[in-house]
Amino acid sequence: MIALLLAACAGPGADDTGTSTITAEVVPSANISTLATLVWSSPEAFAGVVRYGTDERTFDVPFDASATTHETLLLGVPAGTEVTWTVLDDAGAPQGTGTYTTGALPTELPSLTIAGGGHDQFMLTPLIGATTAAVILSPEGHIVWYHLDDRGLDVYRVRLASDGSGIVYNAASVSGDPAEDSALVHVAWDGVASTELAVPLLSHDFVELADGTLAAIGVKYGPGADGADVRGDRIVEIAPDGTQTDIWTSWDCFDPTVYEGDDIELGWTFANALDYVAETDSYRLGLRNFSSIVEVDRSGACGDVIGGDPSDYTFEGSRFRHQHQFHVYGDRLLVFDNDGAGGNASRAIEYALDPVAKTATQVWDYTPDPKVYSFVLGDAARLDDGDTFVAFSVAGQLDRVSPDGVVEWSVNTDVGYAFGFVTLVPALVP
Amino acid sequence: MRLSTLAALLVLSGCDASKDDTAALGEPGKLADVNNYAFTGALDVPSIVTASATNVSVCWDEVLHDLQCHAMDPTVDIENVGLVRFPNYSQEEVEVALSTNDLQQSAISGYVEYQPGSVGDGPSTCANLEDFSFFGTGIDVTEEYTEAGGTYMLLLTQGTTPGVGARMITFLEPRAAETITEVSIGDGCGLLAVDADLEAATRVPIPAAGPFTVDWSELTIDGQGNPIAVEDIDGLMIAFYAGETPASLETQLLDLELVATDLYTMPLTGATTADLAGATGASGAFTGFSGEGTWLLALRCSTCYNPAPIFLTVVEPT
Structure with missing residues (x-):
């Protein structure tokens, strides 16, 4: 790892404000080449912000006047980049400034080909294939944080820990038999502290609720149409005290003698995406083999089903098939549709929902040219400016596309590297 | 079919100084x-014609030298066989991308693999396409291995990480008019020519x-x-x-x-x-x-x- 350039200097304007000059040192992370900590102190305590960043992006980290020594995590900058930091008092006067250069990324991570100007969200995503890792991409598409995982399982989802301490990901397997040693893994920002919550037979997705409860998709075996066991699904909640409770299984909503689903050799319902709806304290669960999205109350009661044979909604326009991640925005449903377009082409597709008439009317879709196929995983999300973020996960391609279908930004991996689901967040720390 | 791709020549500037100076x-x-x-580099990837939309048996016991013409034992050194489909690339375009290390994941519409020994009692040097899978998903050869499907590349690697450790590469070329369902991959010597x-x-x-x-x-x-x-x-x-x-x-x-x-x-x-x-x-x-x-x-x-x-x-x- 390249040694970072350390800087410590008095801030211009220090004498003007009457505030004592600071002493500072940039300490590079031993584990993450893009990460460093600014350790600084002043003879007298004062409040303000540490501003750091690059030509591309700056961050403000506030501090208070309760101490004269501070440690500020310099998080979110790309590799091999000169970073400028400045300590500002609460009047905006600089009390110290300096620069350092971040190190290079480890060779296990792929080169990313970036075209266009990005967007305004950080992207948390797994890398799978030639490398298994949890990474964070800057809004422009550069890797700014990473954690390699060598346990031999895959990672499908990465989220911010709700307490701002780092990230949480699921180490699991949906290839063949599920893993008994699957886990939800918390990694602190420094990349050192890591804790595991063992949850056997985890599957694609999980969410964290406001009270710290984690909810995850897991595999559940039960009787199929002919009485022999089939691979269904469950939602398991893990309370903050570690108690694990299956609050729902596939059999709570569906009868295998009525709904057989596609590709039974993969599983019966094959749940693959999970969202939590705070307004109704319920979940939305994607079922790949039913091509359905089902609402599930936290008590386990089943609500509306959108899509597939069990659908409570009728469709106007094209239907989605073998979908993965989806999002609901008001009366709109945005879905990553793996197979609905046919011909080994995946797409994002949007519907206007009428919950009274129970109709889903196609209003928009985006299929890249040339076609891109993500036979599993995939994500689609609406950005604040009306553009749509689309992750063709196993095709290693991320797109930002305008409402009229113009690709305004894209990221591609080298062959052998794929993305998992992509979680968009406006900031990395609260 | 023999195909050849030449990568662009690097033109060095300011290199006229005496080596002794x-x-x-x-x-x-x-x-x-x-x-x-x-x-x-000139990469000459062989292409093997097979029947289309049907199971095909592929053997690699004749691969006694890898792409660099280094001796190898196909029963030991081939630990993973990957089948990659490029829906929009010709064989020539795949060769160019391989030569220039400029192959992106999005160019691929399908990847399945077979690990010798993972089926049956021990290492083998043959596999049926129907035995290939990835992420728990197998290949439906009647739909996924067809003449219209694009360019298919078999990648024989040492190690099991997808795409890493290539020892031998060949194209498979399914044709509806063909009936060949058993094919053998040849030796790797002579496929890669370099000029430095x-x-x-x-x-x-x-x-x-x-x-x-x-x-x-x-x-x-x-x-x-x-x-x-x-x-x-x-x-x-x-x-x-x-x-x-x-x-x-x-x-x-x-x-x-x-x-x-x-x-x-x-x-x-x-x-x-x-x-x-x-x-x-x-x-x-x-x-x-x-x-x-x-x-x-x-x-x-x-x-x-x-x-x-x-x-x-x-x-x-x-």
Whole structure:
């Protein structure tokens, strides 16, 4: 790892404000080449912000006047980049400034080909294939944080820990038999502290609720149409005290003698995406083999089903098939549709929902040219400016596309590297 | 079908300094584009015609040499067989992308793999396409292995990481009019032709007695003139070739590890500098330059399809 350039200097304007000059040192992370900590102190305590960043992006980290020594995590900058930091008092006067250069990324991570100007969200995503890792991409598409995982399982989802301490990901397997040693893994920002919550037979997705409860998709075996066991699904909640409770299984909503689903050799319902709806304290669960999205109350009661044979909604326009991640925005449903377009082409597709008439009317879709196929995983999300973020996960391609279908930004991996689901967040720390 | 692809020639500028004029050499240990060799590669991937939309048995027991014409044991060295489909690429376009290490995941619409020994009682050198799978998903050959499906490439690798450690590559070409359902992959010798120019590159001065620090932070292109990603560089080689000249070594580019008199290597993890004293070989750690012959310094990418070093230069001990 390249040694970072350390800087410590008095801030211009220090004498003007009457505030004592600071002493500072940039300490590079031993584990993450893009990460460093600014350790600084002043003879007298004062409040303000540490501003750091690059030509591309700056961050403000506030501090208070309760101490004269501070440690500020310099998080979110790309590799091999000169970073400028400045300590500002609460009047905006600089009390110290300096620069350092971040190190290079480890060779296990792929080169990313970036075209266009990005967007305004950080992207948390797994890398799978030639490398298994949890990474964070800057809004422009550069890797700014990473954690390699060598346990031999895959990672499908990465989220911010709700307490701002780092990230949480699921180490699991949906290839063949599920893993008994699957886990939800918390990694602190420094990349050192890591804790595991063992949850056997985890599957694609999980969410964290406001009270710290984690909810995850897991595999559940039960009787199929002919009485022999089939691979269904469950939602398991893990309370903050570690108690694990299956609050729902596939059999709570569906009868295998009525709904057989596609590709039974993969599983019966094959749940693959999970969202939590705070307004109704319920979940939305994607079922790949039913091509359905089902609402599930936290008590386990089943609500509306959108899509597939069990659908409570009728469709106007094209239907989605073998979908993965989806999002609901008001009366709109945005879905990553793996197979609905046919011909080994995946797409994002949007519907206007009428919950009274129970109709889903196609209003928009985006299929890249040339076609891109993500036979599993995939994500689609609406950005604040009306553009749509689309992750063709196993095709290693991320797109930002305008409402009229113009690709305004894209990221591609080298062959052998794929993305998992992509979680968009406006900031990395609260 | 024989196909050939030539990568673009790297045109080096400012390389007309005399090799004996040490004053014209650059900063000691500084590796720059002007120091890099020029490389062209011709990859001639064979294509095997088969029946379409049906199961096909593929054997690799005749692959006794890999793409670099290095001897191998197909029962031991082939640990993964991957079938890759490119829906929008011709065979020629795939070859170009392989040669230039410019193949993106989105060009692929399907990947399934087979690991010998994972089916049956032990290592085998044959597999049915129906036995291939990935992420728990198998291949429906009637729908996914068809003449209209695009270009299909079989990748035989050492190791099980997808796309890494290629020992042999061949195209499969399903045709509706064909009935061939059993095919065998041939030997790898003669498929990869390379042409290297070491002499034109400015030599890199390094003090004979140390320090041995090298710095490639300003390196921007590989031997083919393509932009490099520093994170791709995962290995360094410093090697001595007794009695050899840069010109004689140009013809042995794929055998540089095999023909070295003394060979020292070290893994790299995203660094842009290294101390050669950290490189090790059969005789222990590298301690300095000596002997009559040629010293070569290489930076490698083990995950790239193209086996040629990203950077290769002649060291001028000073």
